[in-house]
Amino acid sequence: MRKGRKRAGAAGFFFLLPSLCGTCFFVLFPFLDVVHRSFLSAISEEWVGLKNYAAALETPAFQLACWNTLRFSLVCMPALLVLSLFAGVFLHRQKELGKTLKTAFLFPVAVPVASMALVWQAVFHSKGMLNGLLNCLGIAPVDWMNTPAAFWVLVGSYLWKNLGYDIVLWLAGLSGISESLYEAARVDGAGEWKIFWRITLPCLRPAFFTVFALSLLRSFQVFREAYLVAGDYPHESMYLLQHLFNNWFRDLSFDRMAAGAVLLCLVVLALLLPLERGAEKEF
Amino acid sequence: MKHKTNRKISGKRAAAFLVAISLLFSLAGCGTGEEPASSNSSSAKGRYVETALALPKDSVPVALGETGDELRLLCDNGAYSSTDGGKTWEKLELGSSNFQKLSGEGRISQGSWGAGGELLFTAYDAEDKTRYYLLDSAGKERELLISLPEIDLGEEESDPSSQGVESTATVEGETQGETEFSESGFLLENSLSEFQLLPNGSLLGRDQGGVIYQIDQNTGEILHTIAPGPEAFYYDDFAVTQDTLVAYSSMGGAELYDLATWQRKAPDEALSSFLAGGEKGVVGQPAESDTNVIVDSPSEYFVSNGGSVSLGGTVKLFTKQGEDALYFCGSGGVYRHVPGGASMEQVINGAMTSLADPSFHVADMLKTESGSFKALCWAESENGAYSLVSYDFDPEISAVPETELRAYTLSDSAGLRQFIAMYQKANPDVYINLEVALENSGALTKSDALRTLNANIMAGNGPDLLFLDGMPVENYMEKGLLADLTQVVEEAKKEGGLLENIVSACQKDGKIYAVPGRFTMPVLVGGKDQLASASTLADLAQTVEDLRKAAPEQQGITGLRPYNLLERLFVASAPAWQGEDGTLNREKLEEFFRQCQRIYLAEAEKKLSKAENSEDSLSFTVSSFGPSLLGIDLLSGNAKLLLETLDSVSGFSCFTSVKDKMKDISLAPLKGQAANVFTPTALVGVSAKSSQPEKAKDFVRFLLSEKGQQHSQGIGLPVNQEALKALLQSGSMEKGGMAVMSSDGSYNIELQLRSPTREETAQLLELVAALDIPAFQDQTIHDAVMEQGMAFLVGEKGLGEAVDEVLSQVGLYLSEA
Incomplete structure (x- = not known):
């Protein structure tokens, strides 16, 4: 019996091995190298202690990028989680219509970033389609990409692109809730809203961590659209940490970039670890 | 039954294990696919080596030819012969008194040697009109009366690039006819600016309007006219293989004509594809062309240079009698093509010769019986002086120079090319492999190019030399990417003539990290x-x-x-x-x-x-x-x-x-x-991460020297006041x-x-x-x-x-x- 368990354990290890190796080679070891570099100068690789961290924190662009990234997350994450959850619950209750709508919501995930950037340019250019429409309605045109409106364009783009993905994640969580729980609640006279608060939401707590973590990490990818549309230096309201890291890489500021990346990683870990623990707790 | 189930499970486990292992290996196999370039340890041997040959004293060469095993050279002051491959020249005593008179007065302007030693040449008469003379192999001379159509460069028909402008300029290496103004524009006295004697007794010539004629050698009558169509616009050069006339136009590529019927033949796909690449400045890049390009050096080496090879500008076509092949010479080198064949063979790599120098122009070229190539050239950097160059195959020398320096620039320029060509000429054991980041395609932004460069530098695969125009020089100095060149500049100062205020432009903490070439x-x-x-x-x-x-x-x-x-x-x-x-x-x-x-x-x-x-x-x-x-x-x-x-x-x-x-x-x-x-401008720095810093600094030393500064290409003034x-x-x-x-x-x-x-x-x-x-x-x-x-x-x-x-x-x- 014990022997059998051992053999099963070894087989499991071998199944995990390729993925583990990939993670080590492509994520863990490079990250350790980044941590190491954050204490060295960029080219000569001399030990400089915490100087890079101090330099990064003192850089005005880093402060601006941090604030913009934080603001973006604070606006986008709640909006995305709530919208996708309600859409997920709605779709879960539908039958045939639900399948069709699910596909429609997933469509933006499949749209290539370059195509999306082209659409952005056509729609949000100062002489683009949106301003054409506003003009027809007698509203003054807005320079969407060169004013603070650029931030909201970025938020809208993120929500549109990621809503479908999060809905699928919520649906996976919803399908794991036993139907008998709902039936018992209904027998006890609970209303739909009460069922949602008392059964659906608590049961989705483990799924919440996954949805939140993936959404947070995907929020960093919104940089691609912004970069393709506005280049290295977009309007300052949509200047994110990835813009800064990208420009620091171009300018050979690997030292500060490494320090900034470690700081960002620490913040993300500080957010995710408590959430993960909370999700693991039995309810 | 149980035994069967166990076997099934074992089989599945084995298969899963195999998949896991193969996945592991596939991950380990991931990489950029590019090997870092290092100094050439290639064992491939043999390449054409360039040697300068002497020209007859006080003469301006006009045409080069080969008769039997003798090299023949027509100059403005006479005809010469060499039996030692061009090392020494002896004046030919041709029987014609008119030839002696014209050559004595230095009035011979164009010429072409026939395979049997006959010579066709032109000279200006007292009224500056072009006259054509044919000297047969016995030295008997007669004048050819060729009547060519006039060229009317009226506004409607003239070169679009000159519309609205009436100008004349004397350009080195070209013969300008007398100019007369007409109602519609101005008329040029039309003359043949290039001609070739054919073995069948006829003559092919190209006039100043880029039209090719077949002319009867006896009567001077025009037998056939090959006029460029709207695509070709102007034939820049032509050559004749056994049965085909190849007319080359920098705009339209190569057009083929049957020598028997004088009808246009179907395009040669491989040739057209090759020349179409040339127009884009990427001749010989296999990835962009269906043509199979064969090179005499390792493919990695060639591909890395594909983007910088160009045949545009000074393309010269030539053939060798008895060999049904066509040769193209340009800044990318000499290429051989068999009509109808599917490949273009790079015979001489231009990057390792003076051919890469944008100021270096080939006026005439031939392949000798011994297999070497002789070229009559002139260089702007030498004030338009002519030279004779021989390219001989050396089977013992390594296919590429032993030392390779990697250089990087955002944009290509004739000035950089000339610096590199001059340095390579002075240091034949060093090859400078220039990577141009922003080619004409516009597919890459400057920022992307810099990021790629930085990634390569950090991966230990960066260039030795950096041409820093358009790059963040001050940032690179601050980050310590550039090596200290103070010592190199100090040495150059000792030689004298350096404009110290200019070369000290890139200083930080009293050290010089980059020097401008201009x-x-x-x-x-x-x-x-x-x-x-x-x-x-x-x-x-x-x-x-x-x-x-x-x-x-x-x-x-x-x-x-x-x-x-x-x-x-x-x-x-x-x-x-x-x-x-x-x-x-x-x-x-x-x-x-x-x-x-x-x-x-x-x-x-x-x-x-x-x-x-x-x-x-x-x-x-x-x-x-x-x-x-x-x-x-x-x-x-x-x-x-x-x-x-x-x-x-x-x-x-x-x-x-x-x-x-x-x-x-x-x-x-x-x-x-x-x-x-x-x-x-032409800022150059040495990477602090270079594996060959001394060799790279040697290039900078050359660039600052009076010799290195005396180049004529590109924008800017020399930083050496003597130059x-x-x-x-x-x-x-x-x-x-x-x-x-x-x-x-x-x-x-x-x-x-x-x-x-x-x-x-x-x-x-x-x-x-x-x-x-x-x-x-x-x-x-x-x-x-x-x-x-x-x-x-x-x-x-x-x-x-x-x-x-x-x-x-x-x-x-x-x-x-």
């Missing part, structure tokens, strides 16, 4: 009084306003459009904007825009009607002769005060020539918000001249260029010695200022709004530092 300076050209009064940007604006008041009907004061005005003043002002904290000074930027507006408004006061505005044709004319021919606008009366850039020796020569006609003009450094500004003096007084300018006539007939300028005198040269050197502020153009700041400056000048934005926009756009960029 420099340009913004200058003001105008009356002496005006130059004296324009000592600041505000004074300059005041001077322009005063000139406008004095001449309200004058078409232009500076003759500049808003963008050009901003651009010229930007260089002379931007160095004053940035404070020590790295931010842009708002007041100075506002002042810049304000003064630019004053000049622009004074300029725009006299609105030109379309009929009055002859600037278009004038600008075109000037640009067609060179990047900056200083002073032409003053001479034409189109401007009173010129804001120019002195960026070439020819530009200064033009200024001195204009000065001869306008006695009271002068030239001074342009003083904007900064004074004594210069722009370092600058030598180029200014080389006398090459005296061969040039120009005539510029406005389309409305308001002016007609004839200008004979001359070299500056010693005094003028000394005055220029004095101005150069005072330059002390290097202007490294920051593209981000430049683009923002130009965009907002234009909006302000044309009234789309107010001053405050435009300045705010600049500060906002540039603020992010500057705050990253």
Whole structure:
């Protein structure tokens, strides 16, 4: 019996091995190298202690990028989680219509970033389609990409692109809730809203961590659209940490970039670890 | 049953294990797919090696040929023969007294040798008309009376690039016929500028209009005419294989004609594909062409150079009798193609010879019976002097030089190519592999290119040499990417002649990290009084306003459009904007825009009607002769005060020539918000991560030497004053001249260029010695200022709004530092 368990354990290890190796080679070891570099100068690789961290924190662009990234997350994450959850619950209750709508919501995930950037340019250019429409309605045109409106364009783009993905994640969580729980609640006279608060939401707590973590990490990818549309230096309201890291890489500021990346990683870990623990707790 | 199930499970486990292992290996196999270039350890042997041969003394070579095992050379002063492969030459005593008379007077201008030793040559008669003579192998001479159609270069039919401009210029290496004006344009005396004797007794010739003729050798009658179609427009060269005439046009590629029927043949796919690549400047890049390109060196080496090989410009076609193959010679090297075949074989790699030098031109080339190639060439860097070069196959030498230096540049330039070619010629054991990041395709942005470069540097796969034009030099110095070149500069200083104020442009903490190979300076050209009064940007604006008041009907004061005005003043002002904290000074930027507006408004006061505005044709004319021919606008009366850039020796020569006609003009450094500004160009640095720093520094040493500085290509003046003096007084300018006539007939300028005198040269050197502020153009700041400056000048934005926009756009960029 014990022997059998051992053999099963070894087989499991071998199944995990390729993925583990990939993670080590492509994520863990490079990250350790980044941590190491954050204490060295960029080219000569001399030990400089915490100087890079101090330099990064003192850089005005880093402060601006941090604030913009934080603001973006604070606006986008709640909006995305709530919208996708309600859409997920709605779709879960539908039958045939639900399948069709699910596909429609997933469509933006499949749209290539370059195509999306082209659409952005056509729609949000100062002489683009949106301003054409506003003009027809007698509203003054807005320079969407060169004013603070650029931030909201970025938020809208993120929500549109990621809503479908999060809905699928919520649906996976919803399908794991036993139907008998709902039936018992209904027998006890609970209303739909009460069922949602008392059964659906608590049961989705483990799924919440996954949805939140993936959404947070995907929020960093919104940089691609912004970069393709506005280049290295977009309007300052949509200047994110990835813009800064990208420009620091171009300018050979690997030292500060490494320090900034470690700081960002620490913040993300500080957010995710408590959430993960909370999700693991039995309810 | 149980046994079967166990076997099934075991099989599944084994399969899963195999999949896991294969996945592991596939991960380990991931990589860039590119091996880092290192010094060449290739064992491949054999390549063509270039050797310079002697030419007969005091002669200008005209045509090269081979008869039996003898090399034949026709010069302006006679015919010569060599039995030792061109090492020594003996004069041929040809029987014809007319030939002796013409050669004695140095009047022979063109020629072609036949396989049997017969010679066709042309000479100018007393009326400067072209006459054709045929000398048979026995030395018997007779004149060929060839009547070619006249060329009418009327406006409708002339080269579109010369429309609206009537000009003549003497260009080295070309024969210019007599010019007569006709009603529709002007007529050229048409003559054959290239010809070839065919074994069947006929003659093929190409006239000055790019038309090819088959001519009867006995009667001079034109038997067939091969005129280029609209695609080809002009045949630049031709060659004949056993049964095919190949007519080459730089615009239309190669067109084939059957020698029996004189009908056009189906295109040769491989050749067309190859030449189409050549037009894009990427000849021989297998990835972009269906053609199978064979090279005599390792493929990795060739592919890495594919992007920098070009056949454009000075393509020469030739064939070898008895060999049904066609040879193309260009800056990329010599390529062989068998008509109808699917491949182009690179026989000589141009990158390892003088062929890569943009100032090096092949006038005639042949393949000898022994298999070597002989080329008659001339080089702009040698003041147009002719040379004879031999390319002989050495089977013992390694296919590529033992040492390879990797060089990187954002943009290609003839100047860099010439530096590299000159260095390689002086150091045949070193090959410089130049990577050009931004090719013409425009697929890559500058930022992306820099990021790729940085990734390569950090991966230990970076270049040894960095050509830093357009790159963040100051940032690289600060980050420690560039090696200290102080010692190299000190050594160069000891040799003397170095313009120390210029080469010390890239200093940090007393150390020099990059050196410019050239420099340009913004200058003001105008009356002496005006130059004296324009000592600041505000004074300059005041001077322009005063000139406008004095001449309200004058078409232009500076003759500049808003963008050009901003651009010229930007260089002379931007160095004053940035404070020590790295931010842009708002007041100075506002002042810049304000003064630019004053000049622009004074300029725009006299609105030109379309009929009055002859600037278009004038600008075109000037640009067609060179990047900056200083002073032409003053001479034409189109401007009173010129804001120019002195960026070439020819530009200064033009200024001195204009000065001869306008006695009271002068030239001074342009003083904007900064004074004594210069722009370092062809900046070169050595990577601190280079594995061959000493070899790379050796290149920098060569670049700073007087020999290395005496090159003629690219933009900028030499940083070695001895080289600058030598180029200014080389006398090459005296061969040039120009005539510029406005389309409305308001002016007609004839200008004979001359070299500056010693005094003028000394005055220029004095101005150069005072330059002390290097202007490294920051593209981000430049683009923002130009965009907002234009909006302000044309009234789309107010001053405050435009300045705010600049500060906002540039603020992010500057705050990253």
